[in-house]
Amino acid sequence: xxxxxxxxxxxxxxxxxxxxxxxxxxxxxxxxxxxxxxxxxxxxxxxxxxxxxxxxxxxxxxxxxxxxxxxxxxxxxxxxxxxxxxxx
Amino acid sequence: xxxxxxxxxxxxxxxxxxxxxxxxxxxxxxxxxxxxxxxxxxxxxxxxxxxxxxxxxxxxxxxxxxxxxxxxxxxxxxxxxxxxxxxxxxxxxxxxxxxxxxxxxxxxxxxxxxxxxxxxxxxxxxxxxxxxxxxxxxxxxxxxxxxxxxxxxxxxxxxxxxxxxxxxxxxxxxxxxxxxxxxxxxxxxxxxxxxxxxxxxxxxxxxxxxxxxxxxxxxxxxxxxxxxxxxxxxxxxxxxxxxxxxxxxxxxxxxxxxxxxxxxxxxxxxxxxxxxxxxxxxxxxxxxxxxxxxxxxxxxxxxxxxxxxxxxxxxxxxxxxxxxxxxxxxxxxxxxxxxxxxxxxxxxxxxxxxxxxxxxxxxxxxxxxxxxxxxxxxxxxxxxxxxxxxxxxxxxxxxxxxxxxxxxxxxxxxxxxx
Ligand SMILES: Cc1cc2nc3c(=O)[nH]c(=O)nc-3n(C[C@H](O)[C@H](O)[C@H](O)COP(=O)(O)OP(=O)(O)OC[C@H]3O[C@@H](n4cnc5c(N)ncnc54)[C@H](O)[C@@H]3O)c2cc1C
Ligand SMILES: [Zn+2]
Numbered sequence: 001x002x003x004x005x006x007x008x009x010x011x012x013x014x015x016x017x018x019x020x021x022x023x024x025x026x027x028x029x030x031x032x033x034x035x036x037x038x039x040x041x042x043x044x045x046x047x048x049x050x051x052x053x054x055x056x057x058x059x060x061x062x063x064x065x066x067x068x069x070x071x072x073x074x075x076x077x078x079x080x081x082x083x084x085x086x087x088x
Numbered sequence: 089x090x091x092x093x094x095x096x097x098x099x100x101x102x103x104x105x106x107x108x109x110x111x112x113x114x115x116x117x118x119x120x121x122x123x124x125x126x127x128x129x130x131x132x133x134x135x136x137x138x139x140x141x142x143x144x145x146x147x148x149x150x151x152x153x154x155x156x157x158x159x160x161x162x163x164x165x166x167x168x169x170x171x172x173x174x175x176x177x178x179x180x181x182x183x184x185x186x187x188x189x190x191x192x193x194x195x196x197x198x199x200x201x202x203x204x205x206x207x208x209x210x211x212x213x214x215x216x217x218x219x220x221x222x223x224x225x226x227x228x229x230x231x232x233x234x235x236x237x238x239x240x241x242x243x244x245x246x247x248x249x250x251x252x253x254x255x256x257x258x259x260x261x262x263x264x265x266x267x268x269x270x271x272x273x274x275x276x277x278x279x280x281x282x283x284x285x286x287x288x289x290x291x292x293x294x295x296x297x298x299x300x301x302x303x304x305x306x307x308x309x310x311x312x313x314x315x316x317x318x319x320x321x322x323x324x325x326x327x328x329x330x331x332x333x334x335x336x337x338x339x340x341x342x343x344x345x346x347x348x349x350x351x352x353x354x355x356x357x358x359x360x361x362x363x364x365x366x367x368x369x370x371x372x373x374x375x376x377x378x379x380x381x382x383x384x385x386x387x388x389x390x391x392x393x394x395x396x397x398x399x400x401x402x403x404x405x406x407x408x409x410x411x412x413x414x415x416x417x418x419x420x421x422x423x424x425x426x427x428x429x430x431x432x433x434x435x436x437x438x439x440x441x442x443x444x445x446x447x448x449x450x451x452x453x454x455x456x457x458x459x460x461x462x463x464x465x466x467x468x469x470x471x472x473x474x475x476x477x478x479x480x481x482x483x484x485x486x487x488x489x490x491x492x493x494x495x496x497x498x499x500x501x502x503x504x505x506x
Contacts, residue, residue: 001399002391015401019390021345035491043343043434043490047332049394072346072393 002070005080008062020055022046023067023086049073055083092197112278113285118292118318122150124473125311125320127297127334129153130162131273131459132451133326134280134291135466136473138196141287143467144474149289150320151281152313154296158277161328162459164396164428166351166385168364168373169460170207170268172227172234177484177496178437179230184481185464186267192463198279200271201378207268208237208246210367210413211261220263227265235264246363248414256412257370270364270375276462292318300338300448308338308447324449324473329394329429331452340444342452343490344431347388348398349456352425354417356380370409382420384410388430388456398427430455435495440469440482449473450487 002014022045028037049072056066067086069078091097091110101108124140126133129151141147151157169189171182193200211217220236227234239251242262251259281291292315299312301319310319325334329346357380366373371387386406389398403425411418433439433453438461440451451469454461468482478486489495 001401014399022392039491040341044341045332045343045345046336046341047345047392049330049333052392054391070391072391073395075393075395 002075002077004056004066004068004077006058006061006064006066007080007082008064009058012058012061016058016060018057018059020057020065023053023055023083051078112282113291116290116292118150118152118295118313118315119290120317121310121319122290123148123320123322125149125318125323126151126326127311127323128160128326128328128330129157129281129291129293130160130326130328131158131277131280131462132162132328132454132465132469133324134277134284135462136324136326136451136469137289137291137466138280138284138287139467139470140474141284141289144470146474147288149284150318151284151289151291152295152297152311152318153291153293154314156293157281157291158274161428161430162277162462163273164351164426165273165459166373166375166383167270167273167459168207168268168366168375169202169271170265170364171232171460172207172209172223172263172265172268173498174223174226175496175498176230178498179227179232181464181468181481181485182461183230183232184467185461188463188467189271189460190267192276192279196279196283198275198282200275200279202269202271204267204269205363205375206245206264206266207364207366208242208262208264210242210249210257210259210365210369211263212257212259212367212369214260216369217260220261224263233265233267235266237262237264246361246365248361248416249365250413250415257367257409259413268364270377271459272378273459280462280466297334297337300334300445302338302445306446308445322447322449322473324451324469325443326451326469328452328454328458329431331431331450335443335450338443338445338448342439342450342487343434344439344453345392346394346429347391347432348393348395348427349385349388349430350398350402350425350427351383351385352403353377353381353383353423354420355423357382357420360416365413367409367413370413372406372409372413374410374414381423382417388432389427394429396427396429432456434490434499435497436499437496438465438485439487440465441472441478441486443487
């Protein structure tokens with residue numbers, strides 16, 4: 001089981017969290033985006049083997065959305081930030 | 089030339105002290121050039137090579153596998169075979185597969201132990217009941233055998249299930265596909281490999297594809313591997329959980345994410361379960377292997393991963409559900425757990441067909457449920473490669489559907505998973 005260090009609550013087990021997927025995906029500008037860009041945004045993912053930047057919701061804790069660096073080969077967890085800070 | 093397997097042969101070899109058996113297939117050095125390269129020596133890649141050689145006369149084919157054949161999901165799955173999917177497109181391709189299964193042992197001259205013991209999909213809520221009845225009707229319209237059983241009918245078919253009204257997961261009924269069942273996964277891999285090898289296909293193990301070559305026009309031109317460069321004008325990526333990695337080497341992205349999917353077996357027990365029982369609501373399914381182990385699986389671990397292991401809490405949830413449905417399992421011990429990396433597509437349907445790279449095809453996205461489709465997956469991809477155009481069975485499963493929006497949404501629709 002993963003242990004995720006929440007910046008507010010400390011190190012907590014994976015079962016307290018809900019996985020939110022790839023955090024690098026950005027919604028295209030609706031005024032200018034092509035159909036291809038929309039399809040890519042909705043469906044395509046890099047799905048990397050190695051470092052992955054991803055969203056987790058601390059659902060059974062402080063309820064904040066976090067951006068977590070995790071390696072998809074070793075499951076090692078690196079930096080954890082508030083999604084609010086990561087977005088700006 | 090290999091010799092054929094038969095009962096008489098087994099008897100003859102036994103009398104000769106079993107000294108006369110020879111290796112099942114060659115272990116060839118890679119040639120510099122082939123007509124077709126297939127990346128991935130799982131069931132789907134091997135079946136593709138077999139049908140290319142057998143049905144289309146294209147035998148100058150290499151199957152390139154980074155480890156050993158069947159070391160991926162083909163050898164890790166829980167072997168449930170059924171075709172009772174909701175949508176017409178799915179029913180057609182999975183039912184084509186089921187028909188191939190019914191003749192596969194004879195076709196491959198190996199016993200794949202295909203056992204049509206019947207597959208139950210339990211309903212625990214009113215919604216499950218409605219969805220199950222709807223699927224039974226859809227299946228029957230598509231010529232797929234399907235029956236609806238009420239709770240006493242479930243008990244009669246599978247006496248071990250607790251159908252009492254106060255059960256944690258009350259059983260309100262189930263769909264039954266009698267032609268569904270299980271098969272021996274290793275025998276399927278070895279059988280396709282042996283039959284393809286016999287027709288001249290080179291199966292190259294311990295060769296990891298590290299780059300995809302393209303010519304001046306951008307067309308597929310071969311692969312770099314850890315055993316050297318191998319050229320071909322046509323290629324197919326059939327790499328299950330590693331499909332995104334290979335697509336990236338070829339310069340395109342896929343609507344796929346890779347997740348661990350876990351399964352486990354119990355200690356061997358006497359015969360007690362003679363059918364397959366699945367429950368999507370509580371995410372557990374179980375059958376009993378020929379060795380007597382209970383084979384059980386659950387849903388995927390939530391996060392993406394390329395590590396063939398998952399977390400214990402997923403197994404705990406799954407065992408809690410299994411013990412509620414089958415109270416006698418509570419004293420059974422778990423012997424072994426493992427995971428495979430499954431390629432999950434947003435609509436829980438596969439991708440079989442052309443890629444943005446001319447000359448390069450892909451077959452992936454089977455996720456948690458592609459073992460049952462091994463024959464029809466290989467059959468349709470072989471047709472697509474040989475003719476340059478999809479067969480009507482796989483045309484709806486094009487990569488393009490994510491642009492056109494014509495998804496085949498089996499996630500919400502059918503008995504998903506496995
Ligand atoms: C635990 C579990 C339970 C399952 N249960 C069921 C079930 O009950 N019923 C069902 O229908 N399906 C089930 N599935 C799904 C099924 O196993 C898969 O959909 C199917 O096996 C995938 O096709 P394959 O056999 O070709 O894949 P694989 O056997 O995974 O083949 C892909 C191959 O590609 C190779 N490869 C990857 N990268 C490279 C590279 N760079 N170079 C060379 N080779 C490479 C891999 O080593 C691997 O051998 C289950 C899967 C798992 C993990
Ligand atoms: Zn928290």
